[in-house]
Each structure stands twice: as structure tokens, then as C-alpha cells.
Amino acid sequence: MNPGPKREIRVRFAPSPTGPLHLGNARAALFNWLFARHEGGKFLVRIEDTDKERSKKEFEKDILEGLVWLGLEPDEEPIRQSERLEIYAESLQKLLNEKKAYWCFCTPEELEAERQNQLSQGFAPKYGGRCRHLPPDEADARIKKSGKAVIRIRMPEKKVSFNDLVKGKIEFDMALVGDVIIAKSLREPLYNFAASVDDVLTNISHVIRGEDHISNTPKQIVIQEALGLEGPQFAHLPLILGTGRQKLSKRRLETSLNDYKKEGYLAEAMLNFLALLGWHPREDREVINRQDLVKEFTLERVQKGGAVFNEEKLNWLNAHYIKTAKTEELMEKLKPFVPKTWLAKKKVLQNIIETEKERIKNLKGFKDMAAFFFGLPDYDAKLLIWKETPKERILANLKSVHDITKNSASPEPEILALAEKEGRGEVLWPLRAALSGQDASPGPIEILKVLGKTESLKRIGKAIKKLG
Numbered sequence: 246m247n248p249g250p251k252r253e254i255r256v257r258f259a260p261s262p263t264g265p266l267h268l269g270n271a272r273a274a275l276f277n278w279l280f281a282r283h284e285g286g287k288f289l290v291r292i293e294d295t296d297k298e299r300s301k302k303e304f305e306k307d308i309l310e311g312l313v314w315l316g317l318e319p320d321e322e323p324i325r326q327s328e329r330l331e332i333y334a335e336s337l338q339k340l341l342n343e344k345k346a347y348w349c350f351c352t353p354e355e356l357e358a359e360r361q362n363q364l365s366q367g368f369a370p371k372y373g374g375r376c377r378h379l380p381p382d383e384a385d386a387r388i389k390k391s392g393k394a395v396i397r398i399r400m401p402e403k404k405v406s407f408n409d410l411v412k413g414k415i416e417f418d419m420a421l422v423g424d425v426i427i428a429k430s431l432r433e434p435l436y437n438f439a440a441s442v443d444d445v446l447t448n449i450s451h452v453i454r455g456e457d458h459i460s461n462t463p464k465q466i467v468i469q470e471a472l473g474l475e476g477p478q479f480a481h482l483p484l485i486l487g488t489g490r491q492k493l494s495k496r497r498l499e500t501s502l503n504d505y506k507k508e509g510y511l512a513e514a515m516l517n518f519l520a521l522l523g524w525h526p527r528e529d530r531e532v533i534n535r536q537d538l539v540k541e542f543t544l545e546r547v548q549k550g551g552a553v554f555n556e557e558k559l560n561w562l563n564a565h566y567i568k569t570a571k572t573e574e575l576m577e578k579l580k581p582f583v584p585k586t587w588l589a590k591k592k593v594l595q596n597i598i599e600t601e602k603e604r605i606k607n608l609k610g611f612k613d614m615a616a617f618f619f620g621l622p623d624y625d626a627k628l629l630i631w632k633e634t635p636k637e638r639i640l641a642n643l644k645s646v647h648d649i650t651k652n653s654a655s656p657e658p659e660i661l662a663l664a665e666k667e668g669r670g671e672v673l674w675p676l677r678a679a680l681s682g683q684d685a686s687p688g689p690i691e692i693l694k695v696l697g698k699t700e701s702l703k704r705i706g707k708a709i710k711k712l713g
């Protein structure tokens with residue numbers, strides 16, 4: 246059998262700008278992007294903004310900025326459905342002319358009564374088809390008169406099946422679905438119709454999207470068949486679940502990606518985390534960078550069952566990417582999170598980052614961790630005491646450290662030697678507390694290096710005074 250020419254790989258991310266870019270969407274965007282990159286195909290973005298009331302420009306902006314932040318930029322200019330109404334109107338008219346679709350004049354009250362009637366008899370509700378046989382002239386006349394009608398597709402009473410590239414063969418009995426509404430008027434197509442038309446007209450080869458769209462797929466296949474167009478293949482991504490496998494809380498699922506950014510998550514960590522929401526690489530490793538993701542991503546490795554959202558994993562990945570980032574890079578990323586005055590002291594800031602890198606959990610937390618370098622916080626003299634050590638010994642040790650720091654060109658080895666002799670805790674704890682004014686910080690030698698001689702002596706002197 247001749248397999249025919251290989252189809253160009255083209256995928257799309259098709260968000261509705263009715264809210265900010267959230268995790269579920271971002272994951273769909275990422276999987277599409279990875280698939281396109283892995284296959285050497287194209288990644289496109291289509292803004293599904295036909296719902297005039299709920300679509301907002303600010304959400305469109307948020308979505309596109311989120312994609313830029315994650316580094317998932319489309320290969321072609323994004324298209325907007327609101328700018329393609331003429332195209333949908335033409336396709337709708339074609340279906341009407343060919344009697345594959347028809348105008349329906351049933352009022353909401355009539356439809357509701359029909360529904361209740363079906364339910365009370367134990368049937369699953371579906372449109373009974375009252376307007377199905379209206380002669381076209383009559384329909385046209387009524388449209389001209391009232392203008393109030395919707396367009397329904399004449400649903401074939403057959404089974405529609407497709408081979409989902411993640412879930413396998415899926416079949417729907419369209420007889421149970423009935424003649425669904427595909428447009429509220431010629432220029433008001435509904436999601437299923439507009440998406441079906443666009444997917445074929447923009448040559449989409451694969452539709453990769455959340456599992457919540459599975460029941461839309463047979464409708465879209467029927468619409469594409471009715472238009473006489475060849476449709477794409479489908480792959481549905483598993484639901485995102487909360488830990489404990491319950492539905493992920495709405496709050497979490499709908500947290501915008503931008504909020505994660507504001508909280509100080511790195512795009513690299515987010516990308517890695519999102520990739521593992523329903524997919525995993527061969528050796529099951531947790532840390533995998535963008536390049537390797539592209540190299541290894543295939544739909545075969547997308548799991549069928551729900552993907553668990555594990556916040557601890559996200560936090561761990563974030564700390565990991567911070568720890569392993571180059572200091573220069575981290576400095577760039579920290580810019581929006583620290584006071585301007587800190588940025589003016591580039592060298593100092595660089596040293597601080599280097600010292601704190603291991604301990605930074607997120608970019609936002611850095612400011613609190615590093616503030617003591619720029620100004621000693623007020624602290625209680627008790628903080629200087631190591632365990633049960635008598636105050637006098639602590640005082641004596643701090644004085645020795647003060648002398649060493651004052652007189653030695655490189656005090657570090659001498660301080661360490663003193664610590665070996667007098668006890669590490671007894672020397673290093675009070676020194677650390679004196680330099681940081683906090684009960685947790687990097688080690689004293691590291692802080693000393695960052696602060697420099699003058700400032701360190703000042704702080705040790707202050708501690709001596711506090712104890713004296």
C-alpha cells in the first residue's frame with residue numbers, strides 16, 4: 246500500500262482568552278511545542294476569541310507573555326478567530342446550501358420542555374429534530390422576519406471512531422448526540438465549528454489538547470467530514486490531579502503562570518515540571534532540560550491516566566535550577582526581586598548570590614535571605630550564645646576573632662585554627678550570629694568574605710558590646 250506523501254507536522258495551541266494562562270493550558274502549549282520541535286514541525290498559536298463577552302485583550306496578552314516567558318514562541322504570527330468570521334460564515338453557508346446543516350427556531354423554553362420530557366421518560370436528552378425538515382424557503386423567510394435562529398448540524402446516526410495517539414481507539418455513537426448547535430448565527434460560530442474549520446484550513450496535522458475535549462472530537466470529525474475536508478489526528482493529554490489523586494483544586498489549576506513567575510519560580514523549573522505532568526523520559530529522571538526534552542519527547546510516552554500535580558516537586562526543581570544556574574544569569578533573574586540600591590553594588594551582590602545560591606528556594610525569597618548583608622538586623626544578645634557555653638567564653642572567642650580579623654591579611658585560616666582549638670560551635674556560632682544577626686545564614690567565613698574587613702569588624706565589635 247502506498248502510504249502517500251508524508252504530511253508536514255503542524256500543531257497548534259488554541260487558548261480562549263477568557264482567563265490568564267494557567268497550568269493546564271501551559272502544559273498543553275508545552276506538549277505541542279515539544280512535539281513540533283521533536284518532529285521538526287511547526288508550532289502555531291490560535292486565539293479562540295469568538296466569545297465576545299468573555300474574551301479579553303488583557304488575557305490574550307497574559308497568555309502570549311506566558312508563552313514568551315517559557316520560551317514557547319510560535320513559528321508563525323498567532324491568528325485570531327475574531328478576525329476570521331467571514332471564513333466561518335462561508336463554511337456555514339456551504340453546509341446550509343448542501344443541507345448538511347439547518348436553521349433551528351426552537352425557543353429556549355421549548356427546548357427545555359423537550360429536555361424535561363425526555364428525562365422524565367428515562368431518555369438521555371438530545372434535540373428532537375423539530376426544525377430538521379423545515380423547507381429552506383420557509384427557514385429563509387423566517388430568518389428575514391425575526392433574525393432569531395441558530396444553526397444545527399445534521400448529525401449522521403452512526404458511530405464515529407478515531408485512533409487517539411495517547412488513549413488508543415475511541416468510539417462515540419453519534420445517534421446519542423443528536424443535531425448539535427454549531428453557530429448562533431452566520432457570524433457567530435461556536436467553538437466546535439470554528440476550531441474544526443481552522444484546524445483544516447491551517448493544515449494542522451495533530452491536535453494535542455486536554456482530555457476534557459475528548460467528547461468534542463467526534464463532533465469536530467463530523468463537521469470536517471461534512472465540509473469535505475481531511476482532518477488532523479488527535480492526542481488527548483491526561484487530566485491534572487491533586488496529590489492524593491483527587492481533582493486538582495480550582496485555585497491551583499487556575500493559578501496563572503504569571504503568578505508563579507511573580508513568586509520567583511524560574512521558567513526552566515516550570516518547563517521541567519510541566520513536562521512531567523503526564524509524560525516522563527526514558528530513565529525516569531526528574532531533572533531534564535529543554536534540549537533533552539525536545540530530543541526525547543514522543544506522544545508514546547504520554548501516560549493515559551491522570552497526572553499528579555506535586556507542589557513539592559516543583560519547589561525542589563526550582564531550588565535545583567537556582568543552585569545550578571550561573572551567577573550572572575541568576576543576577577539577571579533576580580533584578581525584579583531586589584531593591585535598586587542592591588543592583589548598584591554589582592560586585593557585592595554577585596558575591597552574595599554566590600554565597601546564598603545553595604539556599605535559595607525561589608527568587609522572591611532571596612531578598613529576605615540577603616538583607617542582612619546590606620544592614621545588620623537588630624538581634625538579641627542571647628543569639629550569640631552557643632548551647633550551654635558560658636557567656637565569658639563566647640566573649641573571649643569573639644575578641645580573639647576580632648583581633649585576628651583586624652591584624653591578619655587573610656584571617657580565615659586563623660579563625661578556623663582557633664575554632665579547632667576552642668570548639669567549632671563556641672567560635673563559629675557566635676561569629677556567624679554577630680555577622681548576620683540571624684539564627685540561620687551561610688557560614689561565617691563566607692559572610693566575612695562578602696562583608697569585607699571593615700564591616701565585619703564593626704559587626705563583631707557590636708556583638709562584643711552586646712555581651713559585655
Ligand code: GLU
Pocket residue numbers: 258259260261293440453454458
Ligand atoms: N479554546 C479551547 C480551550 O482553550 C481549545 C481546545 C482545543 O485545543 O481544541 O480549551
